[in-house]
Amino acid sequence: MKGREIFKLDGDKITRLRRHCPKCGDGYFLADHKDRLSCGKCGYTEFKKSGKDSIKSNDENKLNDNSK
Ligand SMILES: [Zn+2]
Numbered sequence: 924m925k926g927r928e929i930f931k932l933d934g935d936k937i938t939r940l941r942r943h944c945p946k947c948g949d950g951y952f953l954a955d956h957k958d959r960l961s962c963g964k965c966g967y968t969e970f971k972k973s974g975k976d977s978i979k980s981n982d983e984n985k986l987n988d989n990s991k
Pocket of ligand 1: 944945946947948951962963964965966967
């Protein structure tokens with residue numbers, strides 16, 4: 924069982940290859956966030972293709988609603 928888990932994890936790693944920053948070039952990898960990748964050097968941000976752009980807007984609306 925554990926062996927399988929490790930194998931699965933390894934496969935996941937291979938699937939999502941680390942992207943490097945297009946501005947800073949090779950060697951500067953983008954930090955992996957929940958739904959986006961960002962460069963810690965220049966601040967370049969790349970959103971992951973999840974096809975849920977509307978969710979982001981909803982989140983912002985939520986934050987506004989919280990101001991009671
Ligand atoms: Zn960069």
